[in-house]
Amino acid sequence: MSDVLAELSKVLEARKQAEADSSYVASLHAKGLNKILEKVGEESFETVIAAKDAQASGDNSDVIYETADLWFHSLVMLSHLGEKPEAVLEELARRFGLSGLDEKASRN
Ligand SMILES: N=c1c2ncn([C@@H]3O[C@H](COP(=O)(O)OP(=O)(O)OP(=O)(O)O)[C@@H](O)[C@H]3O)c2ncn1[C@@H]1O[C@H](COP(=O)(O)O)[C@@H](O)[C@H]1O
Numbered sequence: 001m002s003d004v005l006a007e008l009s010k011v012l013e014a015r016k017q018a019e020a021d022s023s024y025v026a027s028l029h030a031k032g033l034n035k036i037l038e039k040v041g042e043e044s045f046e047t048v049i050a051a052k053d054a055q056a057s058g059d060n061s062d063v064i065y066e067t068a069d070l071w072f073h074s075l076v077m078l079s080h081l082g083e084k085p086e087a088v089l090e091e092l093a094r095r096f097g098l099s100g101l102d103e104k105a106s107r108n
Helices: 002-014 026-031 032-058 061-080 087-092 100-107
Strands: none
Touching: 002 026, 002 061, 002 087, 026 032, 026 061, 032 061, 061 087
């Protein structure tokens, strides 16, 4: 796992015990899963818009910023559910070498 992801994961874990008025992450946990999912949905939408704008303008800076917001809120969601980012990385690692088309065919 990247150092950044590992470091952020540690901070997110610690924030589950923090006071809501001193931490944005703690305030999301205090508001509950629905609020966290609302943020994931909002950031997904903003990422899609930023990608369309990037295609038109040739400038990727906003799509990088919005993708960081999306990844961050997805990590808060996993943390709220008691999961670590390693679980997602392990799932991606499991898929190495498995073509998406072959995987889809195996389900049909
Ligand atoms: N990476 C992030 C991060 N990315 C985005 N955000 C926050 O996520 C929010 C994004 O929401 P929006 O863009 O919708 O802005 P908004 O309108 O203020 O949001 P709402 O009022 O709708 O909640 C902003 O408040 C950002 O500051 C983050 N907040 C925290 N982190 C990391 O989490 C750590 C712990 O943060 P605290 O819990 O606040 O100490 C920090 O040290 C950072 O490493």
